Structures are given as C-alpha cells and as structure tokens.
Amino acid sequence: MMTATGEVSGARWEPPELPEARGDLSAHLLTALRAGRDAPPWGPQAARVDPLGEDLQLALFVLYGLQRGGWAGLPPTAEWEPLLLGLRRPLERRFLEALRGLTRGAEDVSAAFADLLVQPEGGDPTSVSGALERDGKPWQIREYAVLRAPARAFEDDGPAWALPRLPARARAGLLSVLHARAGHGQPARGHAALAEEHLRALGLDPAPGRYVDAVPAASLALANLGALFGLHGALRGALVGHAAAWGVLLPRAAGRVAAALERTDAPEEARRYLEARAEAGAAEEQVLRSEVLAQLLLVEPGLEADVVLGIEATSLLEDRLAAHALTAWGADESALRLPVAVAEN
Numbered sequence: 001m002m003t004a005t006g007e008v009s010g011a012r013w014e015p016p017e018l019p020e021a022r023g024d025l026s027a028h029l030l031t032a033l034r035a036g037r038d039a040p041p042w043g044p045q046a047a048r049v050d051p052l053g054e055d056l057q058l059a060l061f062v063l064y065g066l067q068r069g070g071w072a073g074l075p076p077t078a079e080w081e082p083l084l085l086g087l088r089r090p091l092e093r094r095f096l097e098a099l100r101g102l103t104r105g106a107e108d109v110s111a112a113f114a115d116l117l118v119q120p121e122g123g124d125p126t127s128v129s130g131a132l133e134r135d136g137k138p139w140q141i142r143e144y145a146v147l148r149a150p151a152r153a154f155e156d157d158g159p160a161w162a163l164p165r166l167p168a169r170a171r172a173g174l175l176s177v178l179h180a181r182a183g184h185g186q187p188a189r190g191h192a193a194l195a196e197e198h199l200r201a202l203g204l205d206p207a208p209g210r211y212v213d214a215v216p217a218a219s220l221a222l223a224n225l226g227a228l229f230g231l232h233g234a235l236r237g238a239l240v241g242h243a244a245a246w247g248v249l250l251p252r253a254a255g256r257v258a259a260a261l262e263r264t265d266a267p268e269e270a271r272r273y274l275e276a277r278a279e280a281g282a283a284e285e286q287v288l289r290s291e292v293l294a295q296l297l298l299v300e301p302g303l304e305a306d307v308v309l310g311i312e313a314t315s316l317l318e319d320r321l322a323a324h325a326l327t328a329w330g331a332d333e334s335a336l337r338l339p340v341a342v343a344e345n
Helices: 024-035 054-065 076-080 082-102 109-117 128-135 138-152 168-181 191-201 217-230 233-263 268-299 301-330
Strands: none
Touching: 024 054, 054 082, 054 217, 076 082, 082 217, 082 301, 109 233, 109 268, 109 301, 128 138, 128 233, 128 301, 138 191, 138 217, 138 233, 138 301, 168 233, 168 268, 191 268, 217 233, 217 301, 233 268, 233 301, 268 301
C-alpha cells in the first residue's frame, strides 16, 4: 500500500482532518459533521451563494471528500448518507450552471481544443507556469505547488471514475494512460510517488488534505471539477473532455515549472515529477484524444456538447487560478489564504 510519503508499506492510510469554514454554508456543514449529527437542508442561502466563491467551493470539496477516502472522525457510511447527498445536489447545480454560463460553448471538439493548442510566440503572459519559468522566485514556485495540491491529488482519480462508463476501446485507452501514470505496476516510479517527492523536496508536506485551509476557492474549484463530472454518469462526456484538456495543459505547464526549478538551483528531487509529467505528455495527449475521446464520440456522438463543456470548463478554471496567482504575485503578495508555515502548525 502507498503511504502518505509515497513509500510502499503496510501502513494504513489516514484520512485528513476537516478544514475550517469559510462562510455560512460551509460552517453549517462542518458544524454538523464535527458534532456527529445530520445537517438540515441549506435553505434559500444555497441559491444566493457565489457558485465559484470560497464558501460553496469549500462545502462542495468537503462533501466530495466523502467519496475520496473520507475525513478524520467520520464513518465510512457518511459517503452515502442521504441527507449529505441532498446537501450536495443544490451546490452541484449552482456550480454546473455557472460553468455552462461562463464557457463559450464551442461548435465542436476541434474548436474547443483550438485555444488550448495555440501557444503564443514569446509565451502566454497569462500563464503561471510561463511566469515562473521566466522569472519566478523560489517562494512563488513553492506556492504554485501548494495551489495545485488539491487538484493534483485527483488528476488520476477523477478520470478513473469514467472507466465503467466508457465503451471498450475508450476504456482500454484510458487504462493505458492511468497504468503508465501509476508506474506500470511499480508504484514507487509512478506520478503519485514522484509528486510526493516533489513536495517534500520543496519543504512541503505531501499528506492528503494538508493545505486545504491555505488555498483559495480557485484551487478547490479545479479539484471539485473532476468530482462533479466523475460522480455523475450523465456527465461522462464532460469528464473525458476534462481529462483530455488536462492532457494538453498539464504536461506543458510541468515542463515550464521544471525549467524554473532548474533555473533556481532546486534539488533534482524537486524536478523529477515535473520532468516525468512533461515527458509523458505528448504520448498521453495522443491517446486521450484519439483513443479515448474520439472513440467515445464514435459510439456516443450525442455527448459532444458535454465533451466541449469539459474542455472549456477546465480551461476556464485554470485561467481563474492563474489570474488569482499572477495578481497576487504582481503585488508582491502571497496567493495563499494562509502562510504555509501557519497551515502546517
């Protein structure tokens, strides 16, 4: 079994502690969970809360966490507690409606991918990884790792939810990608273990859920996106689009951040995960687009609009996180809600 440090042992994985509330909705949920009692319905406040804001995204992250291994002190049965599922549904609707309203709805998958595949000459000025590669400081590189920690934990888990819902050839393609990311049967060589090594080399704690209180809503939204799509069979097309978009975006970003680490003389252990992610990128992108996405649409062409939604929603939320980080760093401020040293106490 993989431990929280990425080593292979017989140790039991321990779920993370519940985070602190960020508003009335999340306080309502967390107070009930900590007290071991049912949380009553949200009431009208669920319809008024910002769908991409701190309060809703944290509440949704906590509820999705029940499907992702649970939280310390909560029984495994909480995953399917009807009242908690009932609390999740209106938040998911708010989130999904916002995503549909903020994405442009490209005509087809090719058009949706067009923006992702174009790399401006001289680099994209709105790219966090590009900014880090050019002149990022060590503290900013470290913050970037923290900002991506919630989503990184589910880059593989989210697409795996699609497996039983895909036609045979698309399932085989996705399995080949996930098997490669898992180290071809050797967990110590897989991306998860390398990512934990990356965090430790930067002086960060790789334990699951360690930095939830430190990251902003933009980070949580990226982590929530895969769960929103992955837990609903009706959104399987959006999940495949999301996975394919990350197959384009993440390896390129990893290569730029690896270059930033090399430029700042970071230890080799800090670069291995990013270099492996970048190296695997071209092959992964090809499989995800031709063997997974295309094969799904060959069997179920009616899912194309959902695939487009998955691609565009991923790009939208990546852009929001980038804007948040670059705005803070441009003012020489932290992009985190809490200093990492505080979050680790």
